Amino acid sequence: MTEPLLGVHNVSKRFGGLLAVSEASLSVESGRITGLIGPNGAGKTTLFAIISGFLSPSDGRVVYRGRDITALPPHRLAREGIARTFQVVQPFAGLTVRENIAVGAHLHIAGRRAALAAAERTGEEVGLGSVLDRPAGGLTVAGRKRLELARALATRPSLLLLDEVLAGLTPSEIRDIVPVIRAIRDRGVTILMIEHVMQAVMSLSDHVFVLSEGRIIAEGKPAAIASDPKVIEAYLGHGAAQRYAGGAAHAH
Amino acid sequence: MQTAIIIPAILNGVLMGAVYALVALGLTLIYGVLHIINFAHGALLTAALFAVYFCFRTLGIDPYVAVLGLAPLFFLLGYALQRFVIGPAAHGEDSNILLVTLGIAVVIENALLYVFRADTRTIDVPYGFSVIEFGGTFLSVPRVVGFFAAFAVAGLLWAILALTDTGKAIRAVAKEKRGAELSGIDVAHIYAMTFGLGTACLAVAACLLMPSYYVNPHVGNAFVLVAFTIVVLGGMGSVPGALIGGLFAGVVESLCGFYLGESLGQIGIFLMFILVLLFRPTGLLGARA
Amino acid sequence: MKAPGYLSVVAVVAALALVPFVTSSNVILNFLVIALLIALVGQGWNVLGGYGGQYSFGHAAFFGTGAYTTAVLQVQYGINAWPGFAIGIAAGALVGAVIGFLSFRSGLKGSYFALVTLAFAEVLRIVASVAPITGAGVGTLIRLDVRFEAFQFQSRAIFYWIILALVALSLVIVRMIENSRFGARLVAVRENEDAARALGVDVMATKLGAMTISAAITAAGGCFYAQYYLFLDAGIAYGPWISVEALLAPIIGGVGTIYGPLLGALVVKTLGEAAKHVTGTAPGLDLIIYGAVLVLVVGFAPRGVAGLLERLWPRRSRAPARAEEGKSRD
Numbered sequence: 001m002t003e004p005l006l007g008v009h010n011v012s013k014r015f016g017g018l019l020a021v022s023e024a025s026l027s028v029e030s031g032r033i034t035g036l037i038g039p040n041g042a043g044k045t046t047l048f049a050i051i052s053g054f055l056s057p058s059d060g061r062v063v064y065r066g067r068d069i070t071a072l073p074p075h076r077l078a079r080e081g082i083a084r085t086f087q088v089v090q091p092f093a094g095l096t097v098r099e100n101i102a103v104g105a106h107l108h109i110a111g112r113r114a115a116l117a118a119a120e121r122t123g124e125e126v127g128l129g130s131v132l133d134r135p136a137g138g139l140t141v142a143g144r145k146r147l148e149l150a151r152a153l154a155t156r157p158s159l160l161l162l163d164e165v166l167a168g169l170t171p172s173e174i175r176d177i178v179p180v181i182r183a184i185r186d187r188g189v190t191i192l193m194i195e196h197v198m199q200a201v202m203s204l205s206d207h208v209f210v211l212s213e214g215r216i217i218a219e220g221k222p223a224a225i226a227s228d229p230k231v232i233e234a235y236l237g238h239g240a241a242q243r244y245a246g247g248a249a250h251a252h
Numbered sequence: 253m254q255t256a257i258i259i260p261a262i263l264n265g266v267l268m269g270a271v272y273a274l275v276a277l278g279l280t281l282i283y284g285v286l287h288i289i290n291f292a293h294g295a296l297l298t299a300a301l302f303a304v305y306f307c308f309r310t311l312g313i314d315p316y317v318a319v320l321g322l323a324p325l326f327f328l329l330g331y332a333l334q335r336f337v338i339g340p341a342a343h344g345e346d347s348n349i350l351l352v353t354l355g356i357a358v359v360i361e362n363a364l365l366y367v368f369r370a371d372t373r374t375i376d377v378p379y380g381f382s383v384i385e386f387g388g389t390f391l392s393v394p395r396v397v398g399f400f401a402a403f404a405v406a407g408l409l410w411a412i413l414a415l416t417d418t419g420k421a422i423r424a425v426a427k428e429k430r431g432a433e434l435s436g437i438d439v440a441h442i443y444a445m446t447f448g449l450g451t452a453c454l455a456v457a458a459c460l461l462m463p464s465y466y467v468n469p470h471v472g473n474a475f476v477l478v479a480f481t482i483v484v485l486g487g488m489g490s491v492p493g494a495l496i497g498g499l500f501a502g503v504v505e506s507l508c509g510f511y512l513g514e515s516l517g518q519i520g521i522f523l524m525f526i527l528v529l530l531f532r533p534t535g536l537l538g539a540r541a
Numbered sequence: 542m543k544a545p546g547y548l549s550v551v552a553v554v555a556a557l558a559l560v561p562f563v564t565s566s567n568v569i570l571n572f573l574v575i576a577l578l579i580a581l582v583g584q585g586w587n588v589l590g591g592y593g594g595q596y597s598f599g600h601a602a603f604f605g606t607g608a609y610t611t612a613v614l615q616v617q618y619g620i621n622a623w624p625g626f627a628i629g630i631a632a633g634a635l636v637g638a639v640i641g642f643l644s645f646r647s648g649l650k651g652s653y654f655a656l657v658t659l660a661f662a663e664v665l666r667i668v669a670s671v672a673p674i675t676g677a678g679v680g681t682l683i684r685l686d687v688r689f690e691a692f693q694f695q696s697r698a699i700f701y702w703i704i705l706a707l708v709a710l711s712l713v714i715v716r717m718i719e720n721s722r723f724g725a726r727l728v729a730v731r732e733n734e735d736a737a738r739a740l741g742v743d744v745m746a747t748k749l750g751a752m753t754i755s756a757a758i759t760a761a762g763g764c765f766y767a768q769y770y771l772f773l774d775a776g777i778a779y780g781p782w783i784s785v786e787a788l789l790a791p792i793i794g795g796v797g798t799i800y801g802p803l804l805g806a807l808v809v810k811t812l813g814e815a816a817k818h819v820t821g822t823a824p825g826l827d828l829i830i831y832g833a834v835l836v837l838v839v840g841f842a843p844r845g846v847a848g849l850l851e852r853l854w855p856r857r858s859r860a861p862a863r864a865e866e867g868k869s870r871d
Contacts, residue, residue: 288652289652289655289656291598337836340840341836341837341839341840341841342839342840343840343843346651346652347594347596347651348839348843350596350598350651350652350655351596351788351792351835351836351839352835352836352839352840354598354785354832354835355831355832355833355834355835355836355839356832356836357832358785358828358829358831358832358835359828359829359832359833359836360832361825361828362824362825362826362828362829362832363825363829364825365824365825365828366823366824366825366826366829369824370824469825473781477659477660477663480656480660481660484656513671515667515670515671516667516671518663518667519664519667519668522660522663522664522667523664525656525657525660526643526657526660526661526664529644529647529649529653529656529657529660530643530644530646530647530649530657531647
């Protein structure tokens, strides 16, 4: 058995009296898209912030390539090959799209020209080729999501953490961006994506974890997760699984 | 023996601190509602001190009487500044507000320099040097008046915020600007009202300060950092914090002056300010407003 | 072109270098020396404030440290002005690094950063006004010794070329920053710290680097001031006036642009001189105008004079130029 690329071990996070994440464990296998889903307020954002180094956990460890990275700040994680996007997009609004992406490219490329050239290639990969010289502040929501992707990709990550990259997009925009994400995986980048919207993540993910009220309540293949009563209850409320099962039975 | 010398220093520090508190009250009120740092606060205090000076020298009005006219006048001045200069010019950006209020401070300070020149001026009120004995120490009467008046003004301010409709609107805007806006409160007007109130505090402080103090075009500089220190110390936006912080700052200054010499008195305050900012930016008394 | 943007630096500096051949008027040269001094001090502020987005209200701390180091080394320790000048710059940079380390480590941003830098400058001012080594209240007077070896010159033109050389150096440094990875990261930090951090930018190191360079440039202005006027006191060296002028020039000229501080300093000083001509030598009037212009620029011309000029004479912006570079590569 090979060791997972990323392992989260019994991570808890307390804010005052509130236990936002409670002994959550998950693992991300190399070369796959792993989904982390859960209803609103499940603690996804907190767990994501802990994995990406923006918060430190009250308890537990995050292990990457067999190394404990729990205490590492985000910029060190980026150097280790872990990149992230932001749910609420954070463009460098005053810079052009190309300059935005170049900041990521500079992680491994010292020269300005080379970084800008690399940024152009990455921008084209995610479909921003026609807007490279526009100010990032003027992009559409979908454009900004792509910019988040491009900037993170430009750091040449081994592991890409996507924070609700599909949220706020229209169905057709989601259809457009799904192949981009698949292509990233196919190039060998491991992906952990956190989503509230279930449908798209189910079709993208190879493996899914479900977080509810701070705990991991289920994991498995997307198809198995979709029919797991615990998951349905977490999303739709107590008793929903039964009603759902009943409804399904009636339909037959 | 040591305590016999220190107690007067502390008492005088407390008295001076009350006036500092009054200056800081206006600043913390503006911060608490508008969430801006008003760099013009010191210059506006200087302007108020010159106004007191002018009232006394030219019109023969006692400072304690002049407060009745100057407080409303400075309220209007503050209102107009926020409504017609700071608000429109800052476009709601933090760094712009810093710069705009700095620009206003530079204009006011140098306009005063232009009109009154750099000389340091004082006024001679009959009670200027009267003292009363307290705890074996002689305390300056104007400073004692200032001490009690500072608390009276703080009480009045509290009453305005707690009891009047405008006060309620101010608190609503401070807490939840968008919500207040949606429920029909004119935020620009409330901002200006708040700025006006904060500026009126300065006029009161000036009237209390002038009988035992002096004025020159740069005198506000000394106060502005002290006031910032107090506001940060007491927790940004907190009225009781400003009062306690003011007294504390007064005592620190007095004791530093006592141990290090008069000219180094304020260094204690600035060092305290730096330390608080560096190690406890939420203030000594709790969370940021 | 291999290194983009240096041609305009050479052109601007060359044009300015010719001024003493056109006029020998000491009034004009003196005016330009002061304007260039403010441009230099302002360029220091611009590195941190304009490119890095960290608004300091206390650049007097670096100016004063440079000035006092140069002066005190000569007066108290008999150290020659030339090495003194270099040590002054280093001392200013060190003060910048220390203040930066303390402030940034505590996460101070925006207004808080402005306040803490102001407080540091004021502490230094008060200390300088009582410390015996700085001459306390009397001030420090550098002995008149008009020799090249003592960094003192009879001719204003020499001083003019020296300050111009320093300004030129600062322009080159800023151009290098603009074309570097460090510069890209600095601007990223200004625009969005969290996003920069996620992309591998060490925010603390970047800000600290900018603050050190910024302090060094402003300190160079202080060193020059000491040699030009040969007199310092605490109110001059560490006074709030220089902190204000340091931010006024870039903001009025065009914040975060290479020529902003130079343009701003020329505009501001010209306005000040004009005011003096109209009303005689009444104190304060020039500063009233500066303050009003500051409010007006922030309110109505956020990109400063540089932005206004660009609107009047739109030229090919840098972005399309880059697009062409990209094409030629393919």
